[in-house]
Amino acid sequence: MLELRPSCENCNKPLPPHATDAMICSFECTFCSDCVSLLGNTCPNCGGGFVPRPIRPVTNWKGDNYLGHDPASTTVKFRPVDWEAHQHLLLRLQGIPPEQR
Numbered sequence: 001m002l003e004l005r006p007s008c009e010n011c012n013k014p015l016p017p018h019a020t021d022a023m024i025c026s027f028e029c030t031f032c033s034d035c036v037s038l039l040g041n042t043c044p045n046c047g048g049g050f051v052p053r054p055i056r057p058v059t060n061w062k063g064d065n066y067l068g069h070d071p072a073s074t075t076v077k078f079r080p081v082d083w084e085a086h087q088h089l090l091l092r093l094q095g096i097p098p099e100q101r
Helices: 033-038 083-093
Strands: 022-024 030-032
């Protein structure tokens, strides 16, 4: 199941479990939608694209699959982007859509 990291890895903006502006890549790197826009929809850690992070239900509707049983992570991964290195990555991936990277 997804880790649901508590904040944006670049700007450290809080991204609680119910945040609708949380974005993740396939490795669960977590960024706010503002930073994803600045990143050109390219994860600085793996080069993949981003999708909206799902919101885990807060209510136990069925089978203990809810936030109370599987809480969000409290471990902050604050890794500000090296913008110069990211520009080089963007140049290498220019014109390649996320689904083909």
